[in-house]
Amino acid sequence: MSSIKTSYTEQLRVMGHPAGLFVLFFTEMWERFSYYGMRALLVLFLVSAAGIGGWEWSNAEALTLYGIYTGLVYVTPIFGGLIADKLTGYRMAIVIGAFLMTAGHASMAFETEFTFYLGLALLILGNGMFKPNISSIVGQLYNKDPEKKDAGYTIFYMGINAGAFLGILLCGYVGEKVGWSYGFGLAGVFMFIGMIMFYFAQNIFDQIGLKPTNNDQVEDAQILDHQEEATEHSKEDILDSATTKASPEKIKxxxxxxxxxxxxxxxxxxxxxEQAGGSMTLFARNFTDRILxxxxxxxxxxxxxxxxIVPLAVITYVLIMLFKATFKKFALSNVFLGLSFAIIWGIVGWMINKDFSTKAYEISFAQEVxxxxxxxxxxxxxxxxxxxxxxIAVDQSIFILDVDNEGTYRYLNEETASKVDSKIEASVVNIKESELEVPASWFGILNSLFIILFAPLFSKIWESKYNPSAPVKFGVGLILLGLGFGVLAFGSMAIPTGAETASVSMIFLILAYLLHTLGELAVSPVGLSYVSKLSPANLVGLMFGVWFGATALANYAAGWTGSYIDKISESVGLSGFFFIYTAIPVAAGxxxxALNKFLTKRMHGIR
Structure with missing residues (x-):
């Protein structure tokens, strides 16, 4: 069988996997850091008061733009994958995409109307070139170790969520506490570092991801080999291999x-x-007791x-392992990667110190209503x-601002207050040192946190004898997702029909996010792995684009169905609303x- 040379990949190993996987791990981590960091700020920036740099859009306007942006982000990979398949190759497409996204974040940091929309456009185009093609390279690292591919994609998926975790946590914090432009700019800094790191380490992939050549002969050879490999898996595969003798075109x-x-x-x-960004966020804000x-x-x-600190320490350990394996050959790439982590640890230290210094102050003021x-x-x-x-001292006069025009107040220091016309003068009544409010956005980091914690476990399961088939994995994932909404439905039972607020325990949201994450680990990284395994060699990028296109459709459906939360809740209660999202995934799972045998037979030996 013809195969792509992977000498560096074979020589350099990290934790039993190709070292190139971890180059992709960190490249994708910084890209997801920038994407989710910006996404965490987008709606908040648009709806916030002009006095703190926002545009004072309505919620409806901001969410409409948000929906258009997130939908297009998952449409452009179809074209980016096709361009990489036919013209640029995966590696050059990743560099182009990273450059466009870096420029997009930099453009948004200026916060003018023109640069804001230009930045969104560049992010959409850049993501289209980046997203499907980095996933394609991951799959090709395992041409000689196909049994490790599911585990490799699960580790790669850990990098995706490490970036999401840090991006939401840090860009959101910096954007809200320091300034929107700093948050947008921080996202761009790490996208730039990810691009440079990948560029100087790309020789680790040898010929993988270079400009495309004629892959037909390679693909046919791969298909015939997979037919032979089928005999290693089960009696059904042996029978299929012995009797069908399907042509390469039929197998494709x-x-x-x-x-x-x-x-x-x-x-x-x-x-x-994706209700996590919609109805679950509303549940956190309006129906969850977040005062501690x-x-x-x-x-x-x-x-x-x-x-x-713990997830960052785990990722830093992975970084050290990569350093040990690759520093001699790819020193410059490692230097940029090390610099990025030095910056991250510095920001985390500043954030933790700020949190421990924060106190709650009861204030009073008169306002025209x-x-x-x-x-x-x-x-x-x-x-x-x-x-x-x-x-601040008791009885001290201070200035505050209604940041969302809905009664969410923020303290203004003297410098900021001097620039804000809509500020409100208030008096400090009491210091409440032992009280805090958990931000509604905080629950969003739980998904990424659980991914980081449980991805290694799932990776080991996929490498073991207990590794189930793709349809079974998908079914388990969908059922776990449905059970998560079942927890929310149960927690919402005490909320009266039509209620606008309530104080449900945080444990229901935490359990829901845990079950959703376990379901995601059984579906999303595994799905990426199977697209890589099942796609013809000359269509891998395109098929990843199609895969993400399905995600784009799902994002639109999530927004459309979630928009009926008020109408459904008024009719059957919030519990009834969440029960719908319990029933649909469980039924689909x-x-x-039930289609397991039908699908595995048509995979022709791919397991």
């Missing part, structure tokens, strides 16, 4: 059919899963510090709580498992 068509069917089922998965006092508040601060009965304006005394790391 069958495998493409399997990709199409699995992509169809991912729509049901992501349609429900006394020892609970102190414990949360400590735990939050731990869950920030509209009387709902008389529709006339009148002054009303308001008491609320703000949080800041600035030292049972159906794909």
């Amino acid at each position: 068509r069958d495998r493409l059919l399997v990709i199409g069917i699995l992509a169809f089922f991912t729509i049901f998965f992501w349609m429900a899963f 006092t006394g020892s609970a508040a102190t414990s949360f601060t400590v735990i939050n510090t731990i869950i920030t 509209v009387n709902e009965e008389t529709e006339e304006k009148e002054m009303k005394d308001i008491t609320t709580v703000i949080r800041t790391d600035e030292k 049972l159906l794909v498992m």
